[in-house]
Amino acid sequence: MSDALTYLDHAASTPMRPEAIAAMLPFLADHPGNPSGAHAAARVAKTALEEARETVAEVLGARPEEIVFTGSGTEADNLAVKGGARAARRTDGLDGVVTTAFEHKGVLAAAHRLEREGFRVEEAAITPAGRVDVDDLAARLDDRTALVSVMGVNNELGTVQPLGAVATAVRERAPRARLHTDAVQAVPWVDVATLAAGFDLIAISGHKFGGPKGVGALVVRRGIGLDAEIEGGGQERGVRAGTVNVAGAVALATALRLTHDRRADETARIALLRDRLQAGLLAAVPDAFVNGDTAHRTAGHLHLGFPGVESETLLVLLDQEGLCAAAGSSCSSGATEISHVLASMGMDRGRALASVRLSLGYASTDADVDRALALIPGVVARLRAPARV
Amino acid sequence: MKVLVAMSGGVDSSVAAALLRDQGHDVTGVTLELWGGASDSGCCSVSDVEDARRVAAQLDLPHYVFNFAEEFDARVVEPYVASYAAGRTPNPCIECNRSIKWGRLYERARTMGFDALATGHHARRTTAADGALELRRGADPAKDQSYVLAVLGADQLASTVLPVGEMTKTDVRTRAAGLGLRTATKAESMDVCFITRGGRTSFLDARVRATPGRIVDTDGTEIGTHTGVRAFTVGQRRGLAVATGARRYVVDVDAPSATVTIGSPGDLLRDRVQLGAVTSTGAPVEPGTRVDAQVRAHGAPQPGTWWGDQLVWEVPQPRVAPGQTVALYDDDRVLGAGIAL
Numbered sequence: 001m002s003d004a005l006t007y008l009d010h011a012a013s014t015p016m017r018p019e020a021i022a023a024m025l026p027f028l029a030d031h032p033g034n035p036s037g038a039h040a041a042a043r044v045a046k047t048a049l050e051e052a053r054e055t056v057a058e059v060l061g062a063r064p065e066e067i068v069f070t071g072s073g074t075e076a077d078n079l080a081v082k083g084g085a086r087a088a089r090r091t092d093g094l095d096g097v098v099t100t101a102f103e104h105k106g107v108l109a110a111a112h113r114l115e116r117e118g119f120r121v122e123e124a125a126i127t128p129a130g131r132v133d134v135d136d137l138a139a140r141l142d143d144r145t146a147l148v149s150v151m152g153v154n155n156e157l158g159t160v161q162p163l164g165a166v167a168t169a170v171r172e173r174a175p176r177a178r179l180h181t182d183a184v185q186a187v188p189w190v191d192v193a194t195l196a197a198g199f200d201l202i203a204i205s206g207h208k209f210g211g212p213k214g215v216g217a218l219v220v221r222r223g224i225g226l227d228a229e230i231e232g233g234g235q236e237r238g239v240r241a242g243t244v245n246v247a248g249a250v251a252l253a254t255a256l257r258l259t260h261d262r263r264a265d266e267t268a269r270i271a272l273l274r275d276r277l278q279a280g281l282l283a284a285v286p287d288a289f290v291n292g293d294t295a296h297r298t299a300g301h302l303h304l305g306f307p308g309v310e311s312e313t314l315l316v317l318l319d320q321e322g323l324c325a326a327a328g329s330s331c332s333s334g335a336t337e338i339s340h341v342l343a344s345m346g347m348d349r350g351r352a353l354a355s356v357r358l359s360l361g362y363a364s365t366d367a368d369v370d371r372a373l374a375l376i377p378g379v380v381a382r383l384r385a386p387a388r389v
Numbered sequence: 390m391k392v393l394v395a396m397s398g399g400v401d402s403s404v405a406a407a408l409l410r411d412q413g414h415d416v417t418g419v420t421l422e423l424w425g426g427a428s429d430s431g432c433c434s435v436s437d438v439e440d441a442r443r444v445a446a447q448l449d450l451p452h453y454v455f456n457f458a459e460e461f462d463a464r465v466v467e468p469y470v471a472s473y474a475a476g477r478t479p480n481p482c483i484e485c486n487r488s489i490k491w492g493r494l495y496e497r498a499r500t501m502g503f504d505a506l507a508t509g510h511h512a513r514r515t516t517a518a519d520g521a522l523e524l525r526r527g528a529d530p531a532k533d534q535s536y537v538l539a540v541l542g543a544d545q546l547a548s549t550v551l552p553v554g555e556m557t558k559t560d561v562r563t564r565a566a567g568l569g570l571r572t573a574t575k576a577e578s579m580d581v582c583f584i585t586r587g588g589r590t591s592f593l594d595a596r597v598r599a600t601p602g603r604i605v606d607t608d609g610t611e612i613g614t615h616t617g618v619r620a621f622t623v624g625q626r627r628g629l630a631v632a633t634g635a636r637r638y639v640v641d642v643d644a645p646s647a648t649v650t651i652g653s654p655g656d657l658l659r660d661r662v663q664l665g666a667v668t669s670t671g672a673p674v675e676p677g678t679r680v681d682a683q684v685r686a687h688g689a690p691q692p693g694t695w696w697g698d699q700l701v702w703e704v705p706q707p708r709v710a711p712g713q714t715v716a717l718y719d720d721d722r723v724l725g726a727g728i729a730l
Contacts, residue, residue: 313501316453320417338459383500 006323006371010300010361011155011185016255017210017362023254024212027247034243036235045246052246052253056217059260060202061193068218068236069249073184073205074106075229076218077149079240080201081110083226084178085119085147091225092176094146097121100132101344102156106203107149107182108340119146126344129293130159138169145174152186152195156341156357157292158301160190167198178224184208184216188259188361189267189298200224204256206248210362211255215248259362266362271299274360277369278302284377291342291355300364305355309383314356317379323372327356391415392550393503395490396445396452398437400572401509403444404561405552407568409507410448417503418445418452421494423461423485424583444570457493464488466583473589473619474597476644477712481581482686483537483726491545498548505548510534512723513554514546522546524670526721529557536686539716539726540668593619602647607640607656618642621649623710624657640708658705664698664715664727674717674724681718684709684729690718698727 007015027048033041035049050064057064070076081097088094099111101123108123115121124137132150141148150166153159163181170179180201183192187209196202202219206212220226220239232241259266281304282288291303306314311327318325327339342352358372394406396418409416420441438454445452465485472479490508498506511527512535524546527533541549553561565573584592593599599617606612615621625639640657641650662684674680676697681690684706692703695717709715709729717724 310497312455313497316417317501319453320451382502 004322006368006375007363008358008360008368008372009324009326010188010364011158011208011357011359012326013207013213014188014210014361015363016207016212016251017258019258020211020251020255024247024251027250031246035246036233036243048250049244049246052249055253055257056204056249057219059193059256060204060217060219061197062202062219063222065237066219066221068220068239069244069252070216070218070240071214071242071245073182073203073208073216074104075240076203076205076216077104077106077180077182077184078110079226079229080178080180080203080218080220081107081147081149082113083229083239084180084201084224085114086117086227087225088146088176088178089119090227092146094144094176095119096142096145096174096177097147097149098124098137098140098145098174098177099149100124100126100137100151102126102130102132102154102341103149103151104155104182104184106184107151107180111149124150126341126346127293128345128347129296130154130157130291130341130345131293131296132161132166134162134165134169137166138173141170141173141177143174143176145170145177147178147180148174149180149182152181152183152192153189153298154292154341155185156339157303158185158189158298158359159292160186160195160296160298162296163195163199164197171198185298187256188263189300191260191263201226206252206255209255209259211252212248215245215252217249217252262362267299270360270362270364273364273366273369274299274302277358277360277372278304280369280373281376284373285380288380289351291345291347300360302358302360303355304358305351306380307351307354309354309380311354311356313383314379317383318375321375321379323375325356325358390504391502392417392505392507393494393498393501394418394450394507395494395509396420396441397509397578398440398444398572398575399509399578400565400570400575401511401553401558401561402441403509403570403572404556404564404568405507405509406445406450407448407564407570408552409550410450416448416450418448418450419494420452420454421461421489422454422456422458423489424466425458425462440572440575444572447568447570455494455497457489460493461485461489461583464492470593470596472712473593474644476618476621476642478622478710479712480537480714481583483540483714486537487540491541491549495545495548503548505550507550507552509553510538510551511554511556511558512538512551514549514551521671524723525554526718526723527551527554529559532558534686535718535721535723536683536714536716539670539714539723541670542668543671546670590617590620593617600647602649604649604651607650607652612651615647615649618644618647618649624707638707642711654707657707659702659708660705661693661699661701662706662709662715663730664700665730667698667725667727669725670723678719678724680724681720683716683718684713695724 031044033045035046053064053067056067097119111121122140125133148170179199181196181199182203184205200221206215230241392414396402420438469479469481511532513525515523526535603611604613621639637651640652678695680695683690693700713729716726
C-alpha cells in the first residue's frame with residue numbers, strides 16, 4: 001500500500017500480511033501440481049492444501065474434513081444458504097428459511113433465490129442499536145424451518161451479534177434447521193470458534209484478515225448435507241467442485257493462524273486507536289453521532305454520521321486528501337447505495353446518508369488516526385459552509 | 390481551476406476531460422448512476438461507467454460515481470411517465486440537464502469546492518462585450534446540442550465549461566484516437582437512457598394503466614380506437630392504424646376523454662405557441678423581440694416574435710406537442726426556453 005494513503009477501510013479489505021504472501025508465493029512460483037494428481041508435484045500441493053485445511057479447522061473449532069475451500073466469502077454463504085436449504089427440503093421436506101434484514105448481500109440474495117424456489121423466507125428484525133432481535137427471530141422459527149442464517153459481525157456497523165442466544169432459540173424451536181453464520185467480518189475481532197459454537201455452517205473470507213482476495217472457506221459440520229452449487233470433479237468432498245486455489249488456501253490459513261494468535265494484542269491496540277479516533281471526532285464535531293451498539297462492537301469499526309453532510313461527497317473529498325473510507329456497500333458501478341443495514345435499524349434517511357464507516361485493522365497506526373483527526377473535521381466544516389457562488 | 394467533469398463514458402466527455410487536463414486544470418471525473426432499472430442503452434449502464442473510469446485512469450484523473458438514482462427517478466422518470474399519461478410529450482434529457490446535471494450535480498460541485506462543472510456537450514459558452522455570459526450553438530452544426538442546454542440560467546452558465554463546443558465531432562474523435570482513448574470510436578447514444586429495448590410504450594404501460602379510447606376526425610367522427618393516449622404525440626404521422634387515404638396527423642391528444650384527434654397537415658398549423666416555465670440564459674427576453682425558435686433537438690429554427698409568454702410565428706407552423714421545449718435563439722445565441730402548453 002502506498003505510504004501516502006491513510007487506509008481506514010479494513011472492513012472492505014485488508015492489506016495482506018507479509019507472512020501470508022510469503023507462504024503463498026512458492027505455490028505460484030515453484031509448485032505446479034494439481035492437488036488431485038498422483039505424482040510428486042501433486043503431492044506437494046496436496047500436502048500444503050491439507051495442512052492449510054488442518055490450520056483452518058483448528059482455528060475455527062472444526063475437524064479438517066469439515067472445511068470446504070471456496071472462491072470467496074460470498075460463495076461460501078451461497079453454498080451454505082442455498083445448498084443447506086435445498087438439501088433440507090430434499091431429505092426432510094423442510095421449507096422455511098429465516099435470516100435477518102441486515103445480512104450481507106451474499107446471504108440475502110441467496111435467500112431471495114430460495115424464495116423464488118418456493119421456500120418461505122423471513123427476515124428477522126434488527127434493533128435500533130444494530131443487533132438482531134432474537135425474540136423476533138425466534139417467533140419466525142418452526143419445525144419446518146430448513147435453514148437459519150445470522151451474521152457474526154455486521155460488516156457496516158461492526159456490531160457483534162448474539163449468536164449464542166440465536167443457537168439456543170433455533171435448537172429449541174427449529175430442531176431440524178441447519179444453522180449458518182456469515183462470519184466473514186468476525187475473524188479479526190472475535191474467536192469464531194466460541195462465537196459460533198453450535199453452528200453447523202460458518203463462512204469466512206481470506207481478504208478480511210490479511211489473506212488474499214479470491215479465497216474463502218466454509219465449515220460444514222459432519223452430518224450436515226449440502227447440495228453442491230458447483231458440480232464437476234468431486235473436489236472438496238463433492239460439495240465444491242473445481243481445482244482448489246492452493247496458494248490462496250495456504251495464504252488464508254497462514255493469515256488466519258496469525259490473526260488468531262495475535263488477536264488479543266492486536267484488538268487491544270486497535271481499540272485504543274479507534275477510541276481515540278472516535279473521541280477526537282466527537283470533540284471536534286460535537287453534533288456527530290455514532291451508529292450501532294458500542295457495547296457490542298468490534299475494536300476496529302467506527303460508523304458515524306455528520307448531520308448536514310452527504311457521505312458520498314465527504315468520501316470524495318477525503319479520498320482527494322488520501323484518506324480511504326466507505327459508506328454503505330458498493331454496487332458494481334462503484335456508486336454508493338442506500339445502506340439496507342442502516343434502514344433495517346430504522347434509521348431515518350437523512351442520518352443514513354450522512355453516515356460513513358471508518359474501519360481500522362491490524363495495519364492501522366497512530367499516524368493514521370492523527371491524519372484522520374487532522375483532516376475530517378476540516379472537511380466536514382467545509383461541506384457545511386454555504387456554497388460559493 | 391478545479392473542474393469537475395461529468396463523464397458519461399462517451400467520446401465527447403472523454404475528450405472534454407483530456408482537454409481540461411492538458412490546459413493545466415485540476416480535473417476530477419464523475420459519472421452519474423441515474424437509473425436502477427433494466428436498460429440496455431444510454432448513459433447509465435455499468436459498462437459506460439467502466440468506460441468513464443478507464444478513460445479517467447488513462448488520463449490519470451481521479452474518478453468517482455455519484456448515485457443520483459433516486460433524484461433521477463423523482464425528477465425525471467416520474468414526471469416523464471406522468472406527462473405521457475396526461476397526453477403530453479416530455480423531453481427527459483432536458484429535464485435531466487435542468488434538475489440533475491445542472492441541479493443536483495452542480496450544487497454538489499460547488500459544495501465540494503469545485504470552480505466549475507464541465508460536460509461534453511457540443512455548445513459554446515462565450516462572453517459578451519459587456520461581460521455577460523452567453524450560450525451559443527456548438528461549432529459542428531450537425532452535432533449542436535445547445536437545444537438541450539437552453540434551459541440553463543445565468544447562475545448555471547457562470548460555472549459551466551463546455552470544452553468540445555468549439556470542435557467538430559470529427560475533431561473530437563481524432564483527438565480521442567490520438568490520445569488512445571478507448572471511447573474514440575464508441576457509438577453515440579441516441580435514445581432516452583432509461584427506456585429499454587421494449588420501447589416507450591411498454592415502459593409506460595408497466596407504470597401507468599393505459600386507458601383505451603377513440604380516434605376521431607376534426608369534425609368529431611370516430612374513425613378508429615386506440616389502446617392508450619401514451620402512444621400518440623401531436624404532429625405524429627407514423628403508426629396511425631386508421632385507413633383514411635389522405636395524409637393524416639395527430640392534431641390533438643385529450644387525456645381526460647382518452648380521445649386522439651387526427652387531421653390534415655393544414656389542421657396542424659398554428660400561428661403561435663404558448664409557453665410555460667420560461668427561462669432565460671441572461672436578461673429576460675424582451676416582449677417584441679424577433680427570435681428564431683427551435684422545437685426539437687435537431688429541428689430547423691423558425692422565425693417568430695416573442696411576447697413574454699407566447700411565440701407568434703412569422704408563418705404558421707405545425708403545432709408543437711405540449712410538453713416539448715421551445716428554445717429561443719438570436720442567430721447562434723440561445724436566449725432562453727419554455728415548455729409548450
